[in-house]
Amino acid sequence: MKDESALLKAATSLDQDALASIFDEYAPALYKYLLRLGAGSQEADQITGDVFARVLEKFSEGKGPRKNLRSYLFQTAYHLLVDDSRHRQRTAILDVADTIKQDSTPVQSMTEDKLLLEKLAKTMERELTEEQRNVIVLRFQEEFSLKETAEIIGKNVNAVKALQNRGINRLREAMSRENGGE
C-alpha cells in the first residue's frame, strides 16, 4: 500500500488505482465495524456504500481528509449508522450474538470460549449505552488509540477514558453475575 498522504493526494484527483486501493483496504473493516455496532448485514452493506460515496463526493470537491483516512471513514460510518438508526426509530441492536449463531453450531457442542463470547455479546447489547459500546468496539476490536477514538466519536480523550472504564466495569460486573461470581 502506498504512503497514506500520497494515496490521499491521488484519491483527491480521483485516481482509479488510489480509490480502488482505499476501498479494498477499508470496506471490509467498515462492514465488520458496523456489524459490531449492531447493524444488520444488509444495513452494514448499504452504509458501507454510503461511506465511500460520501468520501468520493468530498474528493471531487477537493475536500475530504488530508490525513488519517481510517479515522475519517470510521467516523463517517458511525454518523451514518446513528442517523440511520434514528431515522428508523429503533435502538441499535448488537446482533453479534446472532452472527455467532450463524455457524449453526449446537449450543451443547460450543466450546467454553464460544459460550463466553456469546454471553459477552449479549451483555454488550443489554448493558452498555450506545457510546460505551462504540468506545469499547473502537478501542478493543478496531484498536484505535484514545485520541483517534475521541476524534471519531467527537469527544475529548478524558471522556473516552471515562466511557471506556464505565463500559468495561459494567461488562465485568454483568459477566461475573452471569458466571455466578460476586
Add this chain to the structure above:
Amino acid sequence: MVSKKPMDTKEITDLLSKLKAETPDYPSDLLAAKRAAFLKQAVNIKIDGNGQGGQQSGTGSSGTALGGGAVGPGVLQALIGISIVAAMLLAVYAYRDQITDVLQGNVVIAQEDNSQPSISPSPLAPETVTALPGPLALEEAAPPVEITSTVTSGASLDDTDINGASVVAGTAGAEVAAEKTKTNSGLHLGQTPGTPAAPGQGNPGNINKPEKPAKPTKPPKATKEPKDTKEPK
C-alpha cells in the same frame, strides 16, 4: 463448562479481542458489486468534471451525467427575452410612420373637439353675444391666439346689450368668423361673470374675465362691473 469465578478487566478485554475474530466477513459478491459501483461512480464524477451527477449513494448506483446542463436553461431564457424585445423594437421601427400618423390623428381630433364645444340653448339666458377676435371685431390687439373668453350677459347685468360677449379665439385666427350675433348661442348659464364655469361645460373660454374683450368695444358697464365691486371698500 463456563467458569463461575468473577471476571477481571483483563479477561474482559481478552474476550473482546476474541470476539473481533468472530465477526463475519463481508460477502465477496456484495463486496465485488460495491467495489465496481464505487469505481464506476468515480469515473462518472471525473467525466462530469464537478461531480454533479455522481452524488447517489447507498445502493451503489452510479450517478447520471447531468453536469453541463445546469447552465443551459438560464442562457436560453435570456436569449428568448432578448429576441422578444428585439422583435418589438423592429416592429416599432418598421411601422413608425403609421404610428406617427395615428398619434397625430388623435391630436387633431382632440383639438377639433376643443374648438367646437357643444352649446345647447337655454331660455334662461336669452342673449349671448359672441365676438370673435380679429381686426374686424377688436380694435385693440388682444392676444389673438390661445385665448378664449366669453361674456354672458344675464339678468345681473341689467339686460343691457353688451357689445362684447363671447370671444373665441382659436388656434388659427383666420378661421374665426367675426360677427356680432345676438342669437341664442351662449352658454345660458345665468351666472354672473365671476362664477366659475363647471369643468367641461360649454365654451371653455374664460367667462370670469370679461374685461379684456370688452375694452376694445368700450362697453362701459361690462368692463367696469368688476371694478365696481371693489369700490365700496
